[in-house]
Amino acid sequence: MTDVPVGERRQLPPPTTDSGAWGWIRQNLFSSWGNGITTVALVLAIVWLLNWFIEWAVLTAVWTAPSGQDCRGHGACWALIHEKYRYIFFGSFPYEQHWRPLFAVIAMLAMLILSADRRMWNKRLIWIWSIGSFVSFLLMFGEINLSSSLIFSIVLIVGVAGATLRSTAGSAAEINAWRAVAGIGFVGLMLRLLGLLPAFTISIAPLSYVETSLWGGLPVTIILATYGLLFAFPLGILLALGRRSHLPLIKGLCVGFIELIRGVPLISLLIMASVMLPLFLPSGVTIDKFLRALVAVILFAAAYIAEVVRGGLQSLPKGQYEAADAMGLTYFQKTALVILPQALRVVIPPLINTFIGFFKDTSLVLIIGIFDFLNTANQALVDPKWAGFPSEVYLFAAFVYFCFCFSMSRYSKYLETELNKGTRR
């Protein structure tokens, strides 16, 4: 290259010997004798396994049969799934009403998928989730009774939330309107609690009532996972912030809660919620078993999420806090606008890992007799007519769980690249 003057070097292409499909194979699979032998052995093993599995699961499988007897001597007995899939998916929900949990599942999945898109992350989501959740639970319950106390509480919460969220952007008149809404809710609730206002109930009952003990299968798993994590996530963030608080009392309470919850197995929490909690309640007061399990899952998940989020908070350099402070941002502005957006981005992979773990952990509710998806699959085996085919049922259940968990894992990857667009150093 003596003919090229200094400072005007040509851009040279990389050497070609290592590129191309053949080059890749030689470099990565057959770079040495040992490497080549390993490659051949592993390929043979994979082919043999695949061959065996396809033979069993597809070629000699029985797809429909009147009873388990006809499956003997053949491959996989998918006829069992074909026979029992309605029970596995929807449990003991009244058979002719199965369209209700089906549409509830579709509604909840639609909400989740809509929320996954970053372009949807605005106020619309609040509406989507409010209406979607109402529709889903209406489908599941069949009727929803709103007691006066509950209605006033909701009005109060909506008013306070509206006034807080719009405190910077809204006009004075609008904020006063929100305050008025909160005031109505508060006064109503107080009058009701003091007994000055008669109790009333608004009943929305387009369908026949189905109690939670009859719920089962996929809707139960999805409700426990979705609403469990939906409430556990903000609670976990608050716990993480509390744990880093300078106020000793708040810090102590948060540390105590996290360590206490993390220190016991989920099963013991579930048993406490189902067996011990009713002992402490005054007689006549009952809390739905399903709700108790949901609360146990929320508390448990929150403690784990708190620790993950704390890791993100600690990874931020001190300068970010100082810069936000120096601008005169309040603690809440600093946390919501500067700290959390960065801290949560850092912890997306461990956070999704926690979510996936909890999606699967919801199956532990079978210990207190709630029929989640794995439990209904399990129950499908009990039928003596179809006894003896556990592999097919568990494989099917595993496949459904895998679909959910793998989607979450892919979504985590998408979210990471999407949120870090342009911010990579």
Add this chain to the structure above:
Amino acid sequence: MAITAAHDLSQAPSVIQLKGVNKWYGQFHVLSDINLDVKQGERIVICGPSGSGKSTLIRCINRLEEHQRGDIAVHGVTLSNDVKNIEAIRREVGMVFQSFNLFPHLTILDNLTLAPIWVKKMPKREAEDIAMSLLRRVRIPEQASKYPGQLSGGQQQRVAIARALCMRPKIMLFDEPTSALDPEMVKEVLDVMIELATEGMTMLCVTHEMGFARAVADRVIFMDRGEIVEQGPPTEFFANPRNERTRTFLGQILHH
């Protein structure tokens, strides 16, 4: 560097007053009996060996660090533990850090408009107009929609200066603004600071850029071991340092 004539400050009101300020890190006495009076429009350069407490001093003015004894008053408001007081002072005092501290998850424009929108409740459009005019002033309007990670160090520091100016502060604090920069980027940041100084901004700069001190400072303060050892106008300070420690320090940084 163009030399600006030292301007007459004898009539100017004083905007920052430190009286007998003391601070300790554990047992370490980091600031001892600091008395300082800053006039409106005054440009002060603080220098001194590392660990002398110069950064701590200016970080006490906007309460990034808490002093334990003495009084600090900014625009007549005395710093106390009252959060409202602290926030009021921080709205008036802009700060530029050694490591820029831009928010990496926000675009340059959003970095600039964040505080005006949330702290001053300024309408978004107005905040963006101000931000763009400031970005033009620091000569990087074309970077507005990029993220901090895509900019060079010098550009990031100029954004940081614009971000602080976006709040229309009365006082600017600079904490070693050029120390983290590659040598070829120091000038672009100093040029912006000199421009700011000539426009009459009250400035306290912790820096080792003695050329900058000579060019714009009304007063140079030399600190060592937590105390103000010597101070005076730059011509006098550099030509005729009275204290032995000042002479040693100047000898070390001016002829290496």
